[in-house]
Amino acid sequence: MSKLSSEELKYIKKKLIDKGYKLTEQRETILNVIVENKIRHLSIDEIYELVKITLPDIGIATVYRTIVLLKKLDLLCEVDLGDGFARYEIVYLDKERYHPHLICSSCGKIIEVKDSLLELVEFTIEKESNFKIITRNIVFYGLCNECDNNKILSG
Template identity: 45%
Template sequence: MDAMDKIAQQFAAHNYKLTSQREAIAKVLLENERDHLSVEEVYMLVKGKYPQLGLATVYRTLELLCELHIVEKMNFGDGVSRYDLRTEGHDHMHHHLICQSCGKVAEIKDDWLAELESKLMKEYGFTVTDHRLDFKGTYRVCSGTGCKKEKSTMAAV
């Protein structure tokens, strides 16, 4: 079963209709999984296929995808909400390295906090259901003067 089928199942399980516009928005997120798209970026990518689609529909659909735990709404400190797909096989969201100089975002897929979660359960009786960790700093290549001041997304670590 592919990712789109799983998204369709989640819609059906919560009695929501997966309209062609909602499907197009989900596909844009799937096709650009590493890019952490903003609402406006999703809108521009979907608009080519659905010119009649309004920005409000994109906002509502992304909020619904958040409600269904298909995507996670994130802010990397630049004041822009971005949307990140929850990946299969990971109990928690992945983590990010965010360069404060150039704006690059790299994903860390490994769950480095499993040991801490276990300790929280043993010592406090607290079960962690999700977590997110963002590391803000500067890449070595950005420490000097050779850094380009542009926003881009790097591949997963």
């Protein structure tokens, strides 16, 4: 579990202040919860439950409004991992925004693919189909290394 580094906080603060917003305690707590549970890709309900531990009086409406704001400022992006929930993760770089996710069908582990491989694919699609891609939702299902090894051992 890692909290926001001071570098990251500085970047986020600047983005908020540039648009006339403050880094309030509530906003910082919400951001920290998302960063600490990064690999889980939390839904709004999950964020709310975890933020309540630190800020018991916070309402879900505040969490919701904060998410909308952070999304508007391009600090958060929404991911759909195919389970019916909108999930959120923090993005610092534009090219990391829509990275593919790998989901292990056996243990449910989520693995991030932080690679710019897709840029070339998208560039080619846009050019050849004369189409501007706005959003993408790329999930690959399979077996993580551990589950794959277990399968071999038990099978």
